[in-house]
Every structure is written in C-alpha cells, then in structure tokens.
Amino acid sequence: MPVLRFLADESCDHAVVRALRSAGHDVAAAAEEGQRTVDSELISRAHAEERILLTEDKDFGWLVFASGRASAGVILMRFPGGARRTLVDAVLVLARERGSELVNCFAVVEPGSVRIAPRP
Numbered sequence: 001m002p003v004l005r006f007l008a009d010e011s012c013d014h015a016v017v018r019a020l021r022s023a024g025h026d027v028a029a030a031a032e033e034g035q036r037t038v039d040s041e042l043i044s045r046a047h048a049e050e051r052i053l054l055t056e057d058k059d060f061g062w063l064v065f066a067s068g069r070a071s072a073g074v075i076l077m078r079f080p081g082g083a084r085r086t087l088v089d090a091v092l093v094l095a096r097e098r099g100s101e102l103v104n105c106f107a108v109v110e111p112g113s114v115r116i117a118p119r120p
Contacts, residue, residue, distance in 0.1 A: 004099050005072075007051040009042055009060075016054060016077070019088045020095060027054075039063060047072050052102050054091075064106055064119060071119060075107045083111040090114075 008017045008029040020027045028051065030037050037045075039059050046053040052073035053060060061076060063069040075094070079087040090109055094102070098116065101107075107116045 002099050004095055004102065005049070005051040006054050006075075007042070007046040007049065008054040009039075009057060010037065011056040012054045012077070013056070013084075013087060015088050016091050019092055020054075023092060023095065025095060026051075040069065043069050043071050043074075046074075061106065071104070071106075073102050073105050073107070073119075075102065075109060078108060078110045080111075086111055 004025045006020060006025060006027045008027060010031045014029070014031065017027050017029045030042060039057065040063060043053060043060060043063055047070045050072045052075060053071060054075050056077050058076065060074050064071055064074055077087060077091065094107065094109055094114055101116050105116050105118055107114060
C-alpha cells in the first residue's frame with residue numbers, strides 16, 4: 001500500500017485522521033493548528049504540499065469544479081448521522097484499495113458508494 005499524504009480540514013472527523021495515521025499515512029490536520037482556515041487558502045496549501053484534502057465541506061466541490069482551483073486531490077466525505085459509524089472504515093478501504101486513483105482527482109465517499117472524477 002502506498003503512503004498517501006493528506007490534509008484534513010476542520011470539518012474532517014478526527015477519527016479519520018487518527019485511523020489514517022495509524023495505517024501509516026502522512027496526515028496534517030488543520031484543526032490541530034489552532035486557527036480557522038479559509039477554504040481557498042486550505043486548498044492552496046494542500047496543492048503546494050501535494051496533499052489530498054480530506055473534507056466534509058461541499059464548498060470544495062465548487063472551488064475545484066466551478067472556480068477551477070488547482071488541487072492535489074480532494075476526498076469529500078458525505079456520511080449522515082446514522083451512517084457515521086462506517087465513515088472511518090470507508091476512508092481506510094478507499095486509501096488502501098484505490099489510493100493511487102485519488103491523486104489529482106475529486107472523490108466523493110458515501111455509505112456504500114465511491115465516485116472518483118478527474119479534476120477539470
């Protein structure tokens with residue numbers, strides 16, 4: 001399994017950060033840095049550091065597709081309250097089984113579903 005580099009925004013469940021780190025991935029977390037971040041700055045940072053952005057914020061879809069912001073990849077996690085218990089496992093499986101497909105792509109992960117699209 002390749003080691004992937006991630007940047008988790010504040011909306012990312014910290015259990016995902018811990019699990020990815022435990023699996024050997026390099027994960028930076030904005031929430032650990034103690035200051036609020038602006039979405040456009042965060043996606044620019046992820047791109048500059050060649051990190052895949054982990055988020056639960058749909059605004060990143062707009063930044064990548066409508067605004068054409070460069071990114072090293074985005075994983076948008078959409079897990080409603082009743083399915084939250086499966087979130088960590090879904091992200092770990094995605095990283096393990098499809099990690100090489102995530103670089104420079106936009107992935108949407110939902111309970112029982114993963115869609116990966118190349119950046120425009």
